[in-house]
Amino acid sequence: xxxxxxxxxxxLTGGTHDLDETCELVVCDTSAESxxxxxxxxxxxxxxxxxxxxxxxxxxxxxNGTIDTAPxxxxxxxxxxxxxxxxxxxYYAVGRYHG
Numbered sequence: 001x002x003x004x005x006x007x008x009x010x011x012l013t014g015g016t017h018d019l020d021e022t023c024e025l026v027v028c029d030t031s032a033e034s035x036x037x038x039x040x041x042x043x044x045x046x047x048x049x050x051x052x053x054x055x056x057x058x059x060x061x062x063x064n065g066t067i068d069t070a071p072x073x074x075x076x077x078x079x080x081x082x083x084x085x086x087x088x089x090x091y092y093a094v095g096r097y098h099g
Contacts, residue, residue, distance in 0.1 A: 012037065014059070021045055026052045030059035039065025039084075039091065046088030051095075053081040067091045 010023035014033030019026065021040055028035040037052065042065075054061045057078040067073045067084055073093065075082065083095035 019050065021048070024049065024051060026050060028052060028054050028061045029056050030054060030061060031056035032059075034059040034062060036062045036064060039063060039067075042086035042090050043088050045086045047086065049083055049085040049094065051081060051083045054078060065091060068093050 008020075008023045009025045009027060010020045011027045011029065012035050013029045013031075014035055016036040016038065018038045019040060021044065026037065028037075035054075052061060052063060054075060054077070060074050060076045061080075062072055062074040063082070063084070064072050068091075073082060073084075077098060079097070081097045082093055084091045085094050086092075
């Protein structure tokens with residue numbers, strides 16, 4: 001399988017959203033409320049990576065979908081980010097930044 005550089009950005013504000021599979025960077029503005037992102041089945045995005053970045057100090061970002069065997073992943077710090085990637089079976093956190 002090939003790693004693809006999609007280059008497209010999805011900007012999200014508070015609430016629950018499904019991940020746009022054509023985006024590589026997901027910018028999460030949590031200033032009004034938490035951002036919750038539902039991941040697609042990892043088999044449908046094999047080889048793709050997604051970067052989630054939090055740009056406000058209040059509330060949190062929660063990513064729903066099994067990442068490193070946990071049922072979800074969340075973070076709270078402003079400018080924190082996580083990069084995840086699918087191997088076709090599951091997601092792995094392959095990079096983290098704690099602002």
